[in-house]
Amino acid sequence: MRIAELSRRTGVPIPTIKYYTREGLVPPGERTGPNQARYDETHVRRLKLARALVEVGGLSIASAREVLTLMSGPGLSTLETLGKAQYALTPRKERTEDETWRRAAAEVDAIVSERGWQVRESNPARGTLIDALATLRRLGHDDFFEILGPYAEAAERLAADEVKLLMRRGDLEGVLEGLVVWTALGETVLASLRLLAEEAEATRVFGAF
Amino acid sequence: MRIAELSRRTGVPIPTIKYYTREGLVPPGERTGPNQARYDETHVRRLKLARALVEVGGLSIASAREVLTLMSGPGLSTLETLGKAQYALTPRKERTEDETWRRAAAEVDAIVSERGWQVRESNPARGTLIDALATLRRLGHDDFFEILGPYAEAAERLAADEVKLLMRRGDLEGVLEGLVVWTALGETVLASLRLLAEEAEATRVFGAF
Numbered sequence: 001m002r003i004a005e006l007s008r009r010t011g012v013p014i015p016t017i018k019y020y021t022r023e024g025l026v027p028p029g030e031r032t033g034p035n036q037a038r039y040d041e042t043h044v045r046r047l048k049l050a051r052a053l054v055e056v057g058g059l060s061i062a063s064a065r066e067v068l069t070l071m072s073g074p075g076l077s078t079l080e081t082l083g084k085a086q087y088a089l090t091p092r093k094e095r096t097e098d099e100t101w102r103r104a105a106a107e108v109d110a111i112v113s114e115r116g117w118q119v120r121e122s123n124p125a126r127g128t129l130i131d132a133l134a135t136l137r138r139l140g141h142d143d144f145f146e147i148l149g150p151y152a153e154a155a156e157r158l159a160a161d162e163v164k165l166l167m168r169r170g171d172l173e174g175v176l177e178g179l180v181v182w183t184a185l186g187e188t189v190l191a192s193l194r195l196l197a198e199e200a201e202a203t204r205v206f207g208a209f
Numbered sequence: 210m211r212i213a214e215l216s217r218r219t220g221v222p223i224p225t226i227k228y229y230t231r232e233g234l235v236p237p238g239e240r241t242g243p244n245q246a247r248y249d250e251t252h253v254r255r256l257k258l259a260r261a262l263v264e265v266g267g268l269s270i271a272s273a274r275e276v277l278t279l280m281s282g283p284g285l286s287t288l289e290t291l292g293k294a295q296y297a298l299t300p301r302k303e304r305t306e307d308e309t310w311r312r313a314a315a316e317v318d319a320i321v322s323e324r325g326w327q328v329r330e331s332n333p334a335r336g337t338l339i340d341a342l343a344t345l346r347r348l349g350h351d352d353f354f355e356i357l358g359p360y361a362e363a364a365e366r367l368a369a370d371e372v373k374l375l376m377r378r379g380d381l382e383g384v385l386e387g388l389v390v391w392t393a394l395g396e397t398v399l400a401s402l403r404l405l406a407e408e409a410e411a412t413r414v415f416g417a418f
Contacts, residue, residue: 011305011307048347048348049348051344052344052345052347052348055344056340056341056344096220098220111402112405112409115406115409116409117405117406117408117409118408118409118412118413119405119408119409119412120408123404123405123408125400125401125402125404125405125408126401126405128397128400128401129397129398129401129402129405131265131397132265132394132397132398132401133398135260135261135264135265135394136261136390136394138220138257138261139257139258139261139390141387141390141391143374143375143377143378143387144374144387144391144394144395146374147367147370147371147374147395148398150366150367150370151367151395151398151399151402152402152406154363154366154367154399155399155402155403155405155406156406156409156410157359157363158356158359158360158363158403158406159403159406159407159409159410160406160410161356161359162356162407162410163407163410163411163414165352165353165355165356166352167414168352169352178350178352178353179407179411181345181348181350182350182353183404183407185341185344185345185353186353186356186360186403187400187403188337188338188340188341189338189341189342189357189360190360190363190364190399190400190403191334191337191396191399191400192334192335192337192338192341193320193334193338193360193361193364194364194367194368194395194396194399195332195334195392196321196326196328196332196334196335196338196364197324197326197361197364197365197367197368197369198368198371198372198388198392199326199327199328199329199332199334200321200324200325200326200327200328200365200368201365201368201369201371201372202372202388203327203328204327205372205376
């Protein structure tokens with residue numbers, strides 16, 4: 001198909017398709033003339049995924065490229081690829097590892113070991129979690145730490161439910177794509193539900209919001 | 210105190226302090242000379258909050274300004290202000306409300322009414338949630354919808370735990386600041402814990418990750 005049909009099929013505007021192609025999120029079409037290219041079903045699929053990760057999952061162009069490249073690479077069938085794709089979903093940051101940070105790091109390691117989670121120390125989510133907890137301490141919100149247990153428990157239960165549900169798909173490709181897409185979009189879903197639940201809870205407790 | 214001490218006390222570099230001041234996230238210091246200004250404890254507090262929202266909570270400068278202005282405004286004691294601050298935490302987007310989107314919207318409304326949540330239709334988290342669900346449908350991940358119930362249940366329980374814990378603070382100012390800060394940073398905490406739990410669960414089920 002031509003680019004106009006690709007745009008119509010996916011709902012992605014032509015300038016965005018060109019931008020994603022230039023940035024390596026979507027492979028180029030097959031050249032059929034000086035200003036023409038032909039696209040197929042793999043482009044439709046890839047373009048939808050790219051847009052989902054960037055516009056809904058909130059990934060940067062660089063992270064989305066990394067995730068998509070890993071998902072379509074020859075190693076898709078290995079689980080290590082999946083781990084790399086998941087790691088690419090978390091932005092890495094420069095940080096100051098002061099006393100408060102190290103204390104928060106010890107608390108995170110305690111949670112992980114209490115729950116018996118097997119997690120690599122290189123998982124970037126560990127650093128993001130420590131950053132957030134250290135910030136809460138620096139702001140004097142020490143009471144937040146009492147909620148950490150319930151948070152970890154909820155995260156564990158949801159992760160278990162997700163993996164169980166995905167395993168029903170049967171095909172490995174489907175399971176792997178699901179893990180990446182659900183990780184990215186599920187975060188948005190969970191965060192939005194939490195905001196709605198917070199409004200509902202504040203309304204219930206305070207009578208108005 | 211002078212800007213150098215403000216920087217030392219908060220750990221925020223001087224150029225960042227100047228940037229936040231120019232962008233209205235932090236009020237300017239009291240002028241004491243052509244190139245000097247004096248800062249006090251309110252600046253220390255406000256600067257820490259600004260950095261927490263932007264660097265850890267991931268808010269845009271515009272959203273952080275809106276939240277901080279609402280938090281420090283004369284109406285802080287009214288709960289409506291809190292609602293506005295919470296709404297400012299969610300980025301608003303242009304969207305296409307096609308058939309898939311409307312179907313997802315109906316599903317979100319069903320969840321909200323089943324759980325008995327009192328939520329304004331103008332809460333921007335509602336739109337973000339519908340966007341994410343519509344995207345999952347467009348990508349063919351219909352099975353994700355089976356996990357929505359557990360997600361909503363977890364969100365409700367965590368929101369209830371948070372509000373209960375915050376109410377122990379006693380002072381209204383503390384409760385309100387807590388609601389805003391916990392909403393912003395708690396999202397990062399929950400998302401990171403979920404990523405760690407997913408790695409742990411995948412490792413448990415697949416044997417390696």
